[in-house]
Amino acid sequence: MKPVIALVGRPNVGKSTLFNRLTGRRDAIVADYAGLTRDRHYGDGALAGHEFIVIDTGGFEPDCTSGIFQEMAKQTRQAVAEADAVIFVVDVRAGLSAQDHDIARFLRTTSKRVLLAANKAEGMKDGPQLAEFHELGIGEPLAVSSAHGQGIRSLIELALEGLVPEVEEDDGLPEEERPTRLAVCGRPNVGKSTLINTWLGEERLVAFDLPGTTRDAIEVPFERNGRKYKLIDTAGLRRKGKVFESIEKFSVVKTLQAIGDANVVLLLIDATEGVSDQDAHIAGYILDAGRAVVIAINKWDAIDEYQRQTLQRSIEQRLAFLKFAPILHISAKRRQGLGPLWSAIDESWASAKRKLPTPVLTRLLQEAVDFQQPKRAGISRPKLRYAHQGGQNPPLIVIHGNAVEHITDVYKRYLESRFREHFKLVGTPLRIELRASRNPFTEKDS
Numbered sequence: 078m079k080p081v082i083a084l085v086g087r088p089n090v091g092k093s094t095l096f097n098r099l100t101g102r103r104d105a106i107v108a109d110y111a112g113l114t115r116d117r118h119y120g121d122g123a124l125a126g127h128e129f130i131v132i133d134t135g136g137f138e139p140d141c142t143s144g145i146f147q148e149m150a151k152q153t154r155q156a157v158a159e160a161d162a163v164i165f166v167v168d169v170r171a172g173l174s175a176q177d178h179d180i181a182r183f184l185r186t187t188s189k190r191v192l193l194a195a196n197k198a199e200g201m202k203d204g205p206q207l208a209e210f211h212e213l214g215i216g217e218p219l220a221v222s223s224a225h226g227q228g229i230r231s232l233i234e235l236a237l238e239g240l241v242p243e244v245e246e247d248d249g250l251p252e253e254e255r256p257t258r259l260a261v262c263g264r265p266n267v268g269k270s271t272l273i274n275t276w277l278g279e280e281r282l283v284a285f286d287l288p289g290t291t292r293d294a295i296e297v298p299f300e301r302n303g304r305k306y307k308l309i310d311t312a313g314l315r316r317k318g319k320v321f322e323s324i325e326k327f328s329v330v331k332t333l334q335a336i337g338d339a340n341v342v343l344l345l346i347d348a349t350e351g352v353s354d355q356d357a358h359i360a361g362y363i364l365d366a367g368r369a370v371v372i373a374i375n376k377w378d379a380i381d382e383y384q385r386q387t388l389q390r391s392i393e394q395r396l397a398f399l400k401f402a403p404i405l406h407i408s409a410k411r412r413q414g415l416g417p418l419w420s421a422i423d424e425s426w427a428s429a430k431r432k433l434p435t436p437v438l439t440r441l442l443q444e445a446v447d448f449q450q451p452k453r454a455g456i457s458r459p460k461l462r463y464a465h466q467g468g469q470n471p472p473l474i475v476i477h478g479n480a481v482e483h484i485t486d487v488y489k490r491y492l493e494s495r496f497r498e499h500f501k502l503v504g505t506p507l508r509i510e511l512r513a514s515r516n517p518f519t520e521k522d523s
Contacts, residue, residue, distance in 0.1 A: 078334040080129045080240040082122070082233075083156040085184070086166035087176045088136030091196040095166060095223035096133035099124060099233070119329050124233045129240075130333055132156045137180050154183075159330040162190040162236040165215055166223075169198045173209045181213035192236055193218045199225055256298065256305035257426055260335040262363075263311075263345035264355050268375040272345065272409035273297065273308050301419060311335045336362060340470070341369045341426045341504075343418075344402075348376045351388055352395045360396050367471040369425040369505040370402045373418055377406035401497065402504055425504025429470045433500060438464040438474060445495045454483035462514060471506040481511035 082099075084092045100120035118133040137153040157163055165184060167177055184191045195207055198220035210218040219235070221228035261269045276299060297308040311332045336342055342363050346356055363370050374388065392404065403421040407414035442464045451459045461478040474496060489509050497507060 079121075079337055080127075080161045080237055081132065081159055081330050081334075082129055082236050083132040083134065083153075083160035083163050084166055085134055085137055085153055085157065085163055085180065087174065087180065090166045090168040090171075091223045092166050093133055095164070095194070095196070095221075095229070096120065096131060098223050098226060098229055099131045119333060121333075122233075124230060127233065127237050129233075129237060130330060132160065132330070137176075157184070157187055157189060160189060161240050162192065163187070164192050164194050164232065164236060165213075166194045166196050167210060167213075167218070169195045169206050169210075169220070172206075173212060177210075177213060181215050185214060190236070191215055192232060194221050194232055195219060196221055196223055198222060199227060254305075256307045257422075258307045258309060258338060258340045259422060260309040260311060260339035260342045261345060262332050262336060262342055262359055264347070264350075264353060264359075267345045267347040267350070268409045269310055269345055272373075272375065272407075273310055275409050275412055275415070276301075276308070304423070309335045309339060332359060333362065336366050336368060339368055340429070341371065341422050343422065344370055344372050344399075346372065346374050346392075348374050348380050348384070348388060348406075352391045357395050360399050364398055364506060367506050367508070369429040369471070370399060371418070371421045371425055371504055372396070372399065372402050372404045373414075374404065374406050375409055378408045378411060378413060401502070401506070421504065428500075428502045429472065429505040431469070431472060431500060431502065433466040433472060433474065433496075435463075435465040437499075438466065438496070441495055441499055442476060442492070445492055449491065451484055451488050454480060459483050467510060471508055472502065473508045473510060475510045475512060477512050477514045479514055481513050484511055 084095055086092050096118065099122040101123070120131055120133070122129045122131040134153040134156045137150060163184060165180065167173070193210060193213065193215040195210055195218040198207070199222045207218045207220060219228060219232055221232055223229070261273060263269055277297065297310070299306040299308050336359075344356070344360060344363065346352060360370075372392070374392075377385070380388070393400075396402075403425065405414055405418045405421055407418055409415075442461055446461055451461070457480055459478060459480040461476055461481070461484075464474055464476045467473040467475040476492070489511075493507050493509060496502070496509075
């Protein structure tokens with residue numbers, strides 16, 4: 078699983094700037110759960126050849142016992158609990174403060190690896206301004222500049238030292254012999270553990286209430302009709318004697334890690350609750366990760382016909398970007414609809430791995446263009462010449478042509494629907510990449 082790095086520090090020291098630097102300025106993944114939207118942002122980071130999850134936190138005041146700052150402190154403590162390494166960000170130009178001492182005192186009581194990032198240190202690598210931060214007792218202050226990118230690579234390499242994901246046991250097996258990794262995702266109390274226990278025929282997942290850390294992957298081997306699976310449950314962990322109230326029942330980090338490691342993601346939605354913002358955020362991350370996905374509406378037997386119609390409209394509106402995903406109605410408790418659910422999971426994974434022959438893709442492209450040409454751009458019209466497969470899981474189709482920069486998103490969706498229909502691709506994203514063909518005669522030496 079991807080390592081997790083939490084950014085901690087008092088307000089206005091540059092945590093969000095560092096977060097944007099590490100995530101490539103992509104939109105943060107926001108957990109729309111009570112108290113989370115404001116103070117804890119999650120994103121995928123990639124730097125120095127490593128991939129990781131980074132958590133941005135609000136300003137931290139460990140000793141605050143009332144108001145909004147108490148809630149922010151609670152969020153930061155949870156982020157530290159979820160992390161494998163913590164980067165404590167301080168402001169070199171503002172100097173050491175009493176609040177920095179309070180944060181350092183808290184971090185010293187944790188068992189986490191903590192690195193001290195002295196931010197806004199442009200040109201101060203060996204300057205005397207860094208010396209006072211030794212007082213914090215965290216270790217050597219590392220001079221960095223989040224705004225300019227200075228020292229960030231070395232900082233991340235130190236943070237990730239020893240946290241490189243382990244090689245999977247089945248890496249040496251042929252692809253057809255590897256178990257399908259199935260992640261079951263959803264909000265708290267939608268029935269994730271109930272569903273897996275129903276599949277297993279035993280109370281296998283009651284162990285979630287035992288002490289543990291976020292990186293303890295809950296993976297259960299499973300075999301059905303001769304096919305091997307690895308079931309991944311994403312329920313949050315609760316530590317006995319140290320429960321972070323209801324917020325710890327849902328671990329965003331655990332869900333992101335499970336999605337990243339999965340072949341297929343089962344998004345479980347509670348029919349009695351409807352589609353929430355949190356469901357939409359999880360669905361968006363599944364799409365961004367390019368994972369095959371199946372949507373299961375649990376507790377379908379608990380709602381009436383009017384509620385079913387309302388829920389169906391809600392799914393069509395709020396999860397419109399997953400319209401390729403099969404939707405199954407189930408009851409984990411009553412074991413209803415589980416057979417068709419497995420068929421949809423297998424079909425989605427098969428679609429994600431499907432091979433798309435170049436001659437067939439090119440023929441389909443030409444037929445699509447003959448039926449409906451792309452719109453003109455000025456006096457010219459984009460010309461699409463041929464297509465080939467550029468990758469699997471998810472399938473990637475590369476289309477070559479001229480003036481492809483003028484192809485609209487609407488036309489790309491039209492092409493996607495033609496390819497999907499022919500190859501019967503369900504439950505998997507399909508990505509289309511347009512490349513401009515080069516004229517070989519313009520590249521000859523004069």
